[in-house]
Amino acid sequence: MANKKAKGKYHIVMMCCGYVESAMTSWIIYTSADGRDVFKTKIDAVKALAFDMYNKYVDETDPSTTMRCDSCKKESSGQFCSKCGTKLSLDKQTLDREQFADWIMSLHSSCCDSYGDSEYANGTRLTFWPWRAEEIVGAKENEVVLIPENAGFVLADALYDQKPELMDEETRLELEHCLNNDDGLHKTDWQRMKLADE
Ligand SMILES: [Zn+2]
Numbered sequence: 495m496a497n498k499k500a501k502g503k504y505h506i507v508m509m510c511c512g513y514v515e516s517a518m519t520s521w522i523i524y525t526s527a528d529g530r531d532v533f534k535t536k537i538d539a540v541k542a543l544a545f546d547m548y549n550k551y552v553d554e555t556d557p558s559t560t561m562r563c564d565s566c567k568k569e570s571s572g573q574f575c576s577k578c579g580t581k582l583s584l585d586k587q588t589l590d591r592e593q594f595a596d597w598i599m600s601l602h603s604s605c606c607d608s609y610g611d612s613e614y615a616n617g618t619r620l621t622f623w624p625w626r627a628e629e630i631v632g633a634k635e636n637e638v639v640l641i642p643e644n645a646g647f648v649l650a651d652a653l654y655d656q657k658p659e660l661m662d663e664e665t666r667l668e669l670e671h672c673l674n675n676d677d678g679l680h681k682t683d684w685q686r687m688k689l690a691d692e
Pocket of ligand 1: 563564565566567568575576577578579580
């Protein structure tokens with residue numbers, strides 16, 4: 495498998511949101527802008543897309559964020575802790591997993607106008623574009639990453655891997671529980687994807 499992994503030239507991510515009855519009937523297809531970036535592993539490609547999506551999300555929405563209070567360690571939002579009144583530091587903002595996943599799912603019905611800028615977001619140049627689906631035609635297996643379901647959560651978890659500070663304590667415990675569950679059935683799609691890509 496190590497040999498196969500080294501040959502990866504992933505630059506296309508096809509993804510679908512929802513699970514079973516809620517699964518979307520369409521695919522969202524992102525390709526590396528101008529073929530600029532190619533990734534050796536599926537995991538690296540998904541991480542790069544997750545980082546793009548995070549920057550789009552911050553730019554396009556006004557995400558309701560909570561922060562962990564330095565003083566009492568409880569989650570709170572706004573400028574001051576609602577439990578103890580301590581001033582909250584904005585760099586302690588976390589990302590709500592469900593809200594982020596819902597926003598990804600909403601892209602299934604977005605249009606050019608509502609999507610907004612596809613080159614830059616949140617002060618960064620984006621790696622992936624949603625407007626070059628023609629590249630999928632004739633693409634080889636080692637160029638395409640498929641996320642068949644729950645893409646919103648896969649991207650949220652791929653983002654947490656790069657920016658663990660965005661994860662609140664409850665989510666951290668939940669994902670840790672999923673990973674360590676012995677029967678293997680409770681692992682998240684991202685955790686299973688990483689195990690398969692090793
Ligand atoms: Zn507090």
